[in-house]
Amino acid sequence: GQQVMQIPQYQHVQEGEDFTTYCNSSTTLSNIQWYKQRPGGHPVFLIQLVKSGEVKKQKRLTFQFGEAKKNSSLHITATQTTDVGTYFCAGRGDSSYKLIFGSGTRLLVRP
Amino acid sequence: NAGVTQTPKFQVLKTGQSMTLQCAQDMNHEYMSWYRQDPGMGLRLIHYSVGAGITDQGEVPNGYNVSRSTTEDFPLRLLSAAPSQTSVYFCASSYWPRRGLQETQYFGPGTRLLVL
Numbered sequence A: 001g002q003q004v005m006q007i008p009q010y011q012h013v014q015e016g017e018d019f020t021t022y023c024n025s026s027t028t029l030s031n032i033q034w035y036k037q038r039p040g041g042h043p044v045f046l047i048q049l050v051k052s053g054e055v056k057k058q059k060r061l062t063f064q065f066g067e068a069k070k071n072s073s074l075h076i077t078a079t080q081t082t083d084v085g086t087y088f089c090a091g092r093g094d095s096s097y098k099l100i101f102g103s104g105t106r107l108l109v110r111p
Numbered sequence B: 001n002a003g004v005t006q007t008p009k010f011q012v013l014k015t016g017q018s019m020t021l022q023c024a025q026d027m028n029h030e031y032m033s034w035y036r037q038d039p040g041m042g043l044r045l046i047h048y049s050v051g052a053g054i055t056d057q058g059e060v061p062n063g064y065n066v067s068r069s070t071t072e073d074f075p076l077r078l079l080s081a082a083p084s085q086t087s088v089y090f091c092a093s094s095y096w097p098r099r100g101l102q103e104t105q106y107f108g109p110g111t112r113l114l115v116l
Helices: none
Strands: A004-007 A010-014 A019-025 A029-037 A044-049 A055-058 A061-065 A071-076 A085-093 A099-101 A105-110 B004-007 B010-013 B019-025 B031-037 B043-051 B054-057 B064-066 B076-078 B087-094 B111-115
Touching: A004 A085, A010 A019, A019 A029, A019 A085, A019 A105, A029 A071, A044 A055, A044 A061, A071 A085, A099 B043, B004 B087, B010 B019, B019 B031, B019 B087, B043 B064
Parallel strands: A010 A105, B010 B111
Antiparallel strands: A004 A019, A019 A071, A029 A044, A029 A085, A055 A061, A061 A071, A085 A099, A085 A105, B004 B019, B019 B076, B031 B043, B031 B087, B043 B054, B064 B076, B087 B111
């Protein structure tokens, strides 16, 4: 079945450093979505990418969707303490109804 | 709009007991799903539904049943609780993917379940 892998599992950075998490799917995806979950909270939608090679920016966050539509990345420039949380990617296969989540990357930021 | 609501917020069960986790949404979303999240882990899909009367299994369906008699409600039933089902359960809903529309998943606040 479809699998979505995410690395790294944890990242501990100094405030102001950059952060990147990577997502890889075992199958081609119709779209990839990114979510953020604060400690004790529920996942909150950040963005959806649909097109091959697509790049979207939200302030300090940059999202990319690979040319083959099987991988994606989230890059945060100059992290802030408010960026703390776990970032998940989620993908749906081309012919699947299932939305499968990656295992997440937990970001910790030292002030 | 209340969004996605889940009840109860917290539940303690004994091994072998059954219970139903409630989920409701008021956004007229076709797609609803249940995920479980174990400590420090990602979200694993239990069951999902693409509309009233239509449900299907996700990645980890064993030990759980669902039904979708209305667009708004999507209850999750634990048939005979086991300690391995101790987890946080999230319900989510979204519009079914259409060209030009974002497939935003709206999550409920979660139900924390402890099985002794």
